[in-house]
Amino acid sequence: RAEANAGTDWHALADDVRSQMAWAWDQYRQRAWGKDEIKPVSGTFSSFPLKTHHLGLSLIEALDTLWLMGLDTRFQDGVDWVKASFDADVDGEVSVFETSIRLVGGLLSAHLACGDAVLLAKARDLADRLLPAFATPTGMPYRFVNLRTGVPREPVTSPADIATYLPEWGTLSRLTGDPRYTAAARRAMVAVFERRSPLDLVATKINVLTGEWQSRTATVGSYCDSFFEYLWDGWQLFGDAACKRMYDTCTAAILKHQQVWKDGNLWIADVDFETGAVVSTEQDELASFYGGLLGQGGAFRQGAAYTESWAKVQARYGVLPEGYDYAAAKPTQVTNALRPELVDAAFNLWLIDRDPRWREIGRLHFEAMKRWNRAPFGYTDLADVTASPKRQADHCPGYWWSEQMKYYYLLFSDTPRFDYRDNYLSTEGNVLKGFRRDEAQGARRR
Ligand SMILES: O=C1NC[C@H](CO)[C@@H](O)[C@@H]1O
Numbered sequence: 001r002a003e004a005n006a007g008t009d010w011h012a013l014a015d016d017v018r019s020q021m022a023w024a025w026d027q028y029r030q031r032a033w034g035k036d037e038i039k040p041v042s043g044t045f046s047s048f049p050l051k052t053h054h055l056g057l058s059l060i061e062a063l064d065t066l067w068l069m070g071l072d073t074r075f076q077d078g079v080d081w082v083k084a085s086f087d088a089d090v091d092g093e094v095s096v097f098e099t100s101i102r103l104v105g106g107l108l109s110a111h112l113a114c115g116d117a118v119l120l121a122k123a124r125d126l127a128d129r130l131l132p133a134f135a136t137p138t139g140m141p142y143r144f145v146n147l148r149t150g151v152p153r154e155p156v157t158s159p160a161d162i163a164t165y166l167p168e169w170g171t172l173s174r175l176t177g178d179p180r181y182t183a184a185a186r187r188a189m190v191a192v193f194e195r196r197s198p199l200d201l202v203a204t205k206i207n208v209l210t211g212e213w214q215s216r217t218a219t220v221g222s223y224c225d226s227f228f229e230y231l232w233d234g235w236q237l238f239g240d241a242a243c244k245r246m247y248d249t250c251t252a253a254i255l256k257h258q259q260v261w262k263d264g265n266l267w268i269a270d271v272d273f274e275t276g277a278v279v280s281t282e283q284d285e286l287a288s289f290y291g292g293l294l295g296q297g298g299a300f301r302q303g304a305a306y307t308e309s310w311a312k313v314q315a316r317y318g319v320l321p322e323g324y325d326y327a328a329a330k331p332t333q334v335t336n337a338l339r340p341e342l343v344d345a346a347f348n349l350w351l352i353d354r355d356p357r358w359r360e361i362g363r364l365h366f367e368a369m370k371r372w373n374r375a376p377f378g379y380t381d382l383a384d385v386t387a388s389p390k391r392q393a394d395h396c397p398g399y400w401w402s403e404q405m406k407y408y409y410l411l412f413s414d415t416p417r418f419d420y421r422d423n424y425l426s427t428e429g430n431v432l433k434g435f436r437r438d439e440a441q442g443a444r445r446r
């Protein structure tokens, strides 16, 4: 096992991550308490996923991160808010996918961290409000659903929106004894896989009523990314061998048809899902999670190479642009949405081989965020990473609280509150396995 970089005091860096989280949480507490998202430049707030109603999104996304960091008073303050004020009985339409990974996942991970039964009950109530979307001939869910009426909308959706449920819903079935959640999540996932092309590729759009594909583009970026991730995760979290076989089939096809080496860098091109012809050399930043998944699934060499390709783009622009064309070697979208994917991948690779290179990528990602994304009342998106100085936007996404701040802390802290050998984090960074609550009790007693 490689020794940690002699020069870096990783635990001091972890303390800095914790202090940034505490500071951002305190700003949220003062200016946006119970709201979905804080606007860190103006100090106001915005709503997501409902258009006008708030569900306390950032608060719920932050909970398990606060717990891992030992910010126990702030954690309890958040849990108390959920118990007193979180209510999903809203006559409003939400994305089934976003609501599940962020809010069902956030409530579940908070429950697993502290054991409070109310958090589990609220996660279950929310899943019950999403379930009606799955009542289709194929078992693949509509894209949207009304939380109060259960009325679904939009049958044309994506493999990621359709198949990113099993870890959260399988955990819900395990904890409640109700098999409906696992069954719905798994049926939807298999329904996508069964419609793969003769090349074993899937595309970005499909009609859940007819099962007909509505696009021809195969990608590991948005619309397909977490479909592949959750095939592997069904195996990692539940030992579901069928999920592993489906993952292996899809990954072999991606590495056969989408693997492009250019100037020694690995990219995963978007291709036509039936011919394999390259259709685009643009990569969206979301695809940069994929190096971590390749490493987890056994293609470590390609996973490491793809992650290094993205690390070079980060080194060039300071922070990652939302879109990058590897053929033109320039950004195609100059915004930065304060996304976690590169450090998500680095963290997953570090869990496998503990190479300090991955911690270093995490450190660079964190230091860049502090330098360019920090605003008066929290951390913000950027409007233009190529401007000098970089121009900030005014929005802190919910995933920031659940993802990169957690990945940085777990990468640097060696916290006794986390089992670094046997764990599972969801695509939203929610810990669904690996909390060491005994250690936490011990810490509180000392
Ligand atoms: O899977 C996801 N996609 C988009 C967000 C992060 O960029 C986040 O919600 C999650 O990681």
Ligand SMILES: [Ca+2]
Binding pocket: 226, 289, 426, 427, 428
């Ligand atoms: Ca993700």
